[in-house]
Amino acid sequence: MAANKRIMKELAEINNNPLQGCTIKLAKEDDLNNWDVTMDGPPESPYAGGKFNIQIVLPKEYPFKPPVLTFKTKIYHPNVTNDDKGAMCLGMLRADEWKPPNKIVDVLKLVRAVLAAPQPDDAVEAGIANEFKTDRKAFDKTAQDWVKKYAK
């Protein structure tokens, strides 16, 4: 299968060239479409010290449709839904912005960048975004509290 070859290549590339602060494996050995990622919170961000479990599901149309990314670890962040889904939908993760040559490693880089610098204007959690913009101290505090509580 064409898609499998592509996905295997991506996996191999990531293994040879690990992304800093990320551990990546398949959720189940025989399923190429389910990736299990553990991402360290970027240093200098309120998420520093946290370990976030992220699930990446590649739709069967991958790479013609973008991967679906969910935070399994609860995170206080304007771009991640504060519910049991923990969905993130940003930039290249959107169907209309995704281009088939984009790779998972690009997605993970984007996620890390968004953890380091939230994008409140593109938020899925308006309340958190507002707090981020108007009361950074309170935002940082809650984000750190959540890291202690959920991401250790």
Place this chain on the structure above:
Amino acid sequence: MALTDPGRYITSGGQLSNCLARPPRSHFLSLIHRHTFSRCTTQPEFNRATGCFVIDEAAASTSTTPPLTRKRKLDTTTTSAPPTSATAGAEPVRKASKTKQKQVEQVEAALPATPQTLVSDKPMDSDDEVNSVISSDEFGGDADSSVGDVEDFGADDSDVDFDDLPEHDNFETQEKDLKPRKKAFEVDHKVYSPEDIQRQQDDQVAEVSTLLEQPHEDTAILLRYARWNKEKLIEQYMDGQEEVLDKAGLGQDVQKSPPRIETIDGFMCDICCEDGPGLQSLAMKCGHRFCVDCYRQYLDQKIRGEGEAARIKCPGDGCNRVVDAKSLDLLVRTDLTDRYHQLLMRTYVDDKENLKWCPSPNCVYAIECGVKKRDLTRIVPTVQCDCKHSFCFGCTLADHQPCPCALVKLWLKKCADDSETANWISANTKECPKCHSTIEKNGGCNHMTCRKCRNEFCWMCMGVWSEHGTSWYNCNRFEERSGIDARDTQARSRQSLERYLHYYNRYANHEQSARLDKDIFHKTEKKMTLLQSASNMSWIEVQFLEEASQALQRCRQILKWTYAFAYYLARNNETEIFEDNQKNLELAVEDLSEMFEKPTDQLSGLKVEMMDKTTFCNRRRIIVLDDTAKRLKDGVWEFNVDLNKPV
């Protein structure tokens, strides 16, 4: 008169039922009851003297009825209100001023039987009228006249921003064309079949093709690329032919060396990672090369999956080049071409500001109307498709006269917004003075800790707990600043909530009644048959029931929206006129509705009266619509929100 397509009611009903289907979450209700109970029985020591109870009791007496119960109460009051007598025909104008009586007479004189079927009743007969519609077509693209660069109408998918443009008097021009028989709430519009739409495109292609001396096929590509803004296309073509051709994917390079499927040694496809010998691939001028299979899957995903056609971008990362028609021809499989051409047709309508598809499911017609986005603060352009669906040309929602689009959006959002329910809950429970999340009191202690922000405060006075020192069991800090502010906020939120519920309940009441009426409407035929056999009336003679049923539907639809309108209406000298008109329509509708419910054996005796009532309802309906539309056009209404602010 033919039965009105039930689909239109399903559309509006379905959409609005969301609002109704959002009662406060029940577990909150039980908490509230428990809470009220526990406060009364286990804490008698807190009395009026503290001041705290005064607030709470007010809350209990005004707001502890959950919205749905209140609604039921409202229903009871509405139905148990003494029905206006048979002379109600005169009654509602009792208080009306001379002007208003004049309006009634005018309307009576000019009352069309079915004003909403404007288009089908009166086809655009004179050339003049056709031109008034078509001419707006000529300006279809004038909204983006500020766009000076070819770049801007190319790959850019963003909508043209109408708000930044200077007032254009197109709307006025339309006003000049008003025939005396047209009412303020009616707009000129025209219905087109898919064949008409195809013909329009062909005509424009033919016209531009002659001007640019380009073959039809290429002209079509150019026009699609220019979003069917032919004036702009011609202008820019004259300024820089090569540039336009190039950007539309028809440049010289393409002509000289058109994209073709090639086999290139050592090529690896960046999408599928295949690199075998003999791998066929294609690259557009931008140089992003992909294998044919991937290209096809990509186009398949775009066309079938995402419904794109005219402006599909190169699959290359970050590349905005539109896939040109020649490449598409090479790549798109025959099974996709039909869909592709359908989508091109859709794009044509979508690109034209004066054209919109009828939103009714499975309807293939498009409507042309000259009302522009910037006019929407002054007009509610309601159009009716040949499929009978009547909808707003501005926002394509089902007919929402007399409420302007912006208010409709605000209102629906408000109704759908959970925070409204949360607000209601906070009026009954309390909200954290710091983060405003809802707190339910459990147990007798007044020392509350917000679960969300960990703020500690006093339940009785809402003041910060630390200001209480250790007086745990007795709140004596009623005058504390933080407490006063917090109590003010709660009182305000309660007040605005009360106001919202007042209008919401009436809106929802008509929404629901309209749905009940609709059930009746479906049973009307049965009722008519029954009446026919019971009274020896002919089928034609029992038609009055159907007319009554239709009048009820229409009037309720309008009444419903008058309450959303009223919610946002700021008080001024004119408000009373609106409220009077609204009330008069309301009375007429309730009257007719009651008559309509009577058992069959009484109906034949009520025929004349019912026909009068039906006429009267329709008349009141037109007054509400016409008067509200006139004042909207004249900018007389003041709203407590900004209609120009996007929601």
